[in-house]
Amino acid sequence: MMNMNTKALAGNREHKSVHLYTFYPVTPYERLAVQLISHIHLGVIIVDDRLNVVEINQAAGNMLGLEKSKILYRSFQEAIIQLGLPKKCRDRLFSILHSREEGRELEFDWCPEAGRVRSLLLRIHPFEDSESGLKGQILMLEDKTETLLLKQQVQQNNRLATIGQIAAGTAHEIRNPLTAIKGFLQVIGHRMKENGQQKEHGYIDVMLREIGRISSLVGEFLMLSKPRHIKVQSVNVVKVLKDILPIIKNEALLHNIDVVIKQQLTTIPMVEADGELLKQVFLNLTKNAMEAMKDGGLLTLCLKTDEKRRQVVVEISDTGPGIPKQVLEKIFEPFFTTKENGTGLGLPICRQILCEIDGEIRIKSGDKGTRVLVHLPLTKA
Ligand SMILES: Nc1ncnc2c1ncn2[C@@H]1O[C@H](COP(=O)(O)OP(=O)(O)OP(=O)(O)O)[C@@H](O)[C@H]1O
Ligand SMILES: [Mg+2]
Incomplete structure (x- = not known):
């Protein structure tokens, strides 16, 4: 690129004060370079020595939410200011650009309009070609979002595996x-009851309850490791939900919560799963939903068939306060809880179980209410 023939755009009416270069690929190698820049997944922006944009490829435009026609031959700094990048990040970027040092990097999160937050890595390399007099900087943008997510997932899986090993x-x-x-x-308890020691018998009851808690906690620990006795077979999701409905309704009644069930099914929802573990998933999720609606509300269980993806989707939604963004990022971490008596194992266990049966869990939440979507693979016909 640096050897490419260049020409100063002298007298550009729109930008009299700036001195711009434009590229005229002549040799096959230069034409190849232009092709490479336009098709590469890395974002590439080239600025001249006055920080005017002389080239920006589609990938960079997409990552930053910039249109090539609006930014080409204009000041890169102005474009960045208009973009609304956080001040700290903007200042750092400008200081890097002005320092003209080799191989500088900047990591930042950016959410272009109508897009998801992306984690971007910007690498900046100055260049200078004494023959053509061309001087400027190449800015290369890499979208690290998926890599970071994968890394987090691997870390989480490692943690789960370690906990599983310890648990097992x-x-x-x-x-x-x-x-x-x-x-x-229990034997002592019976004796005490027979002897009329009511108070002491009460203590025994408390001890038995606490033992029950330890026992179920140990059971949850085991569940976090690969469930060992998983029995995958064709199960009817409606039947699974019907089996646990009395437990859900009973709990809902106690907390002034209405329960509504909706079905938008095109086939009998037979899925490949372990029915007992599936019950545990739905119980955990409905428990979370009800715990979020302390002053009552509406719990909706909706069953849909997604023919295209060959899945049954069970949506559990509540009218609780929703999950703030900073909490949402952590809810699948083992032991993460915002509840005084929570263990923070409910959601990691759900995810682990669903992972074992090729299912999936997605949570959508904002300021109000939470929707949890459980995707289950339909049994092959
Ligand atoms: N429907 C929901 N509405 C609001 N917050 C939720 C909802 N579901 C989960 N959360 C948040 O996610 C956190 C983690 O949930 P998870 O089920 O893993 O653990 P827990 O409910 O805190 O404890 P445990 O399930 O082990 O009793 C909760 O503490 C809560 O902050
Ligand atoms: Mg829970």
Whole structure:
């Protein structure tokens, strides 16, 4: 690119004060370079020594939400100011551009209009060609969003695997003595009741309840490791939901919550799953929804068939306060909880179970209400 024939756009009426270059690819190599810049997935922006844009490819335009026709031959700094990049990031970018040092980098998050937040890495390289007198800087933008997400997922999976290993190793050892303690406490409890020691019998009840809690926590730990006795077969989602509906309705009644079930099914929703584990998923999700509606509300369970993706989608929505963005980012982390008595294992377990059966969980939430979508693979016909 740097050896490419260049010509100063002298006397450009619109931009009298600036001195611009434009590229005239002549040799096959130069034409190839132009092709490469336009088709490469990296964003490329080339600015001259006065920081006017002389080239911007489609990828860079998309990443920043800039239109080539509006920015070409104009001041890059002005374009960035108009873009509304956060001040700190903008100042850093300008200082890098003015310093003209080799190989500088800047990482920032950016959300172009009508887009998702992207994590971008900008690398800046100055260039100078003594023969043509061409001077400027090449800005290369890389979209790191997916890589970072994958990295986070790998880290999370590693954490889950570690917890799973610890759990598998210790759960058995914890459960055995617990069973013995529970058995003897029950015997002692009976004796106390027979002897009319009501108060002491009450203590035994408390101890048994707490043992129950330890036992179910250990069970959840085990679930975090690869569920070992998973039995995948063709199950009817409607039946699974019907089985747990009394538990959900009972809980809803206690908290002044209405429960509505909607079905938009085109086929009998037979999915490949472990029915018992699926119950656990729906119970965890409805429990979360109800816990979010402390002062009552509406819990909606909606079943849909997605013929195109060969899936059944179960949507669990609530009218609670929603999940703030900074919380939403963490909810699948084991032990992340915002509740006083929460363990923060509900959602990681749901994700783990769904992962085992090629299903998926997605959560959509904002200022009001939360929608949890559970995607399940339809049984092959
Ligand atoms: N429907 C919801 N509405 C609002 N916040 C939610 C909802 N579902 C989950 N959350 C948030 O996600 C966090 C993690 O949920 P998760 O089910 O993993 O753990 P928990 O409910 O806190 O504890 P546990 O399920 O182990 O009792 C919750 O503490 C809560 O902040
Ligand atoms: Mg929960």
